[in-house]
Amino acid sequence: MSARGEIRSLTLIAGIFLVVYFAPVGSPRLGGALVEALSFARTYAREHMLFGLLPAFFIAGAIAALVSKGAIMKYLGARAKRSIAYGVASISGSVLAVCSCTILPLFAGIYARGAGLGPATTFLYAGPAINVLAIILTARVLGAQIGIARAAGAVGFSIVVGLVMHVLFRGEEVARAEASVAEPEPDAHRPVSQSLLLFATMIAILALVNWGQSPGASGLGRFIYRAKWILAGVAGIALAVQVKLWFRLSAVLIGAAVAPAVVLALALPGRPLPAFLLGIAGLVFVTWRGGSESRTWLDESWSFAKRILPLLFAGILIVGFLLGRPGHEGLVPTEWITRLVGGNSLRSTIVAALSGGLMYFCTLTEVPIVQGLMGSGMGKGPALAFLLAGPAVSLPNVLIMRSVVGTRKTVVYLALVVTMATVAGFAFGAVFG
Numbered sequence: 001m002s003a004r005g006e007i008r009s010l011t012l013i014a015g016i017f018l019v020v021y022f023a024p025v026g027s028p029r030l031g032g033a034l035v036e037a038l039s040f041a042r043t044y045a046r047e048h049m050l051f052g053l054l055p056a057f058f059i060a061g062a063i064a065a066l067v068s069k070g071a072i073m074k075y076l077g078a079r080a081k082r083s084i085a086y087g088v089a090s091i092s093g094s095v096l097a098v099c100s101c102t103i104l105p106l107f108a109g110i111y112a113r114g115a116g117l118g119p120a121t122t123f124l125y126a127g128p129a130i131n132v133l134a135i136i137l138t139a140r141v142l143g144a145q146i147g148i149a150r151a152a153g154a155v156g157f158s159i160v161v162g163l164v165m166h167v168l169f170r171g172e173e174v175a176r177a178e179a180s181v182a183e184p185e186p187d188a189h190r191p192v193s194q195s196l197l198l199f200a201t202m203i204a205i206l207a208l209v210n211w212g213q214s215p216g217a218s219g220l221g222r223f224i225y226r227a228k229w230i231l232a233g234v235a236g237i238a239l240a241v242q243v244k245l246w247f248r249l250s251a252v253l254i255g256a257a258v259a260p261a262v263v264l265a266l267a268l269p270g271r272p273l274p275a276f277l278l279g280i281a282g283l284v285f286v287t288w289r290g291g292s293e294s295r296t297w298l299d300e301s302w303s304f305a306k307r308i309l310p311l312l313f314a315g316i317l318i319v320g321f322l323l324g325r326p327g328h329e330g331l332v333p334t335e336w337i338t339r340l341v342g343g344n345s346l347r348s349t350i351v352a353a354l355s356g357g358l359m360y361f362c363t364l365t366e367v368p369i370v371q372g373l374m375g376s377g378m379g380k381g382p383a384l385a386f387l388l389a390g391p392a393v394s395l396p397n398v399l400i401m402r403s404v405v406g407t408r409k410t411v412v413y414l415a416l417v418v419t420m421a422t423v424a425g426f427a428f429g430a431v432f433g
Contacts, residue, residue: 033321033331040320041313044360050273052102053309054280055206060109061301062202065293066246067113067195076115076123079174082163089119090158093126100397101312101360102210103127105304108404117173117405118166121413122158124401129154129392137367138387142374145432146384153388153424161416168412198246201239208232209276229272233265236279243283247290257282308400315396319360337373341386344379344429346422352382353421356390357414360397366390381429389421 024030063072074080075088093103107124111117135154139147166173208228224231237258244254261282265275287298323337324330340351356366370383378386393414402410 036324036328036330037317037321040325041316044316051209056102056105057301057305059202060105060304061297063109064112064300065297072114076119085119086122086159086162089122090126093123100128100392100394104400105308108304117169118162121165122162125161125392126158141367141371149384149428150387157420164416198242201235205232205235243286247294249290257286307403311399311403312396315399319395323359341382342377344381344433346426348382349385349425350422353385353389353418356386357393357418358395360394379429380433381425384428385421385425389417393417
């Protein structure tokens with residue numbers, strides 16, 4: 001092992017020893033922090049893993065297995081026209097409107113398939129940051145000034161982050177693009193419209209099952225929320241038909257996979273989870289039995305799950321242990337954070353951006369958290385920095401991103417988001433605070 005590897009191993013062993021040696025065993029706060037870590041992980045597993053990550057893994061696997069690498073390179077590759085690449089990345093990311101962890105399998109999928117680092121990181125930031133519902137809720141709860149600033153900052157940041165990442169790692173990306181071009185590309189034997197329809201249906205399912213109710217929502221938003229499981233069921237049947245046509249499967253096989261989920265949905269209309277899980281099981285069954293191409297889709301989806309889930313839960317446990325769930329305390333007292341982010345000083349803005357970049361938020365929950373912090377003295381500048389850094393980055397996000405693009409690129413991405421959030425927040429606080 002190299003000297004650097006030996007130092008890393010020694011540091012890890014020493015760190016674990018010191019934590020165990022000085023652990024305040026029997027301390028109520030330590031016991032509470034352990035409970036918070038498990039509670040936070042359980043909340044995430046119940047509310048986000050099933051409805052968020054399971055569809056996302058299948059979409060990422062489909063990108064890796066079914067999408068032409070040439071198409072990815074044409075629109076998102078390192079040599080693609082910038083206006084097209086970053087426009088497509090920001091729009092496609094923002095349309096999903098999912099949390100930072102749900103976007104990661106999709107980011108990993110397009111990056112593995114040949115997307116340039118710049119467009120891929122734009123997509124990564126845009127997904128959770130440019131969330132229309134969250135921005136509307138921000139304006140309603142925290143005021144129009146912060147809502148407009150959050151919208152403008154999120155859109156601008158998504159482009160700037162991608163462009164800076166592209167410039168800083170341009171040499172590596174050009175070499176990667178040349179290697180991708182040298183690989184033989186299989187002939188496309190399906191029309192583009194069929195591919196777009198398949199992915200649009202899967203994305204619709206992902207969006208519908210995660211559609212939250214915004215306070216005061218009316219019109220279309222309220223209708224979608226009330227009817228989301230009916231709409232998701234229709235989309236699921238449409239997906240089954242498309243999978244049959246895509247892989248040329250027998251109607252008997254598709255019927256055997258779909259019928260149990262439909263029957264269960266009709267029998268338990270108020271409990272969508274069993275029917276949803278049975279639908280996922282049916283998709284697994286169909287892709288496993290469908291042939292080599294559909295089996296490749298399943299294998300790619302499982303590959304993303306194996307890589308991402310352990311790191312995700314490690315990050316969730318750490319965040320829960322240190323900071324607790326919203327409204328609950330972990331090892332770090334809430335009053336410390338409130339004291340550090342009070343006012344509109346540069347220090348409080350930096351702390352807000354850093355803490356936002358390490359915490360994990362369920363979609364839309366960052367707004368009431370910031371509302372509570374502002375009620376305890378947080379200034380408008382730190383609040384904006386928190387909102388710009390928090391939803392787009394988290395400790396689980398960082399751990400998983402590192403496994404996809406490496407430590408150096410991950411550190412640069414995190415530093416860019418935190419720095420820009422700090423600058424934007426401090427400027428906003430100086431003007432409007």
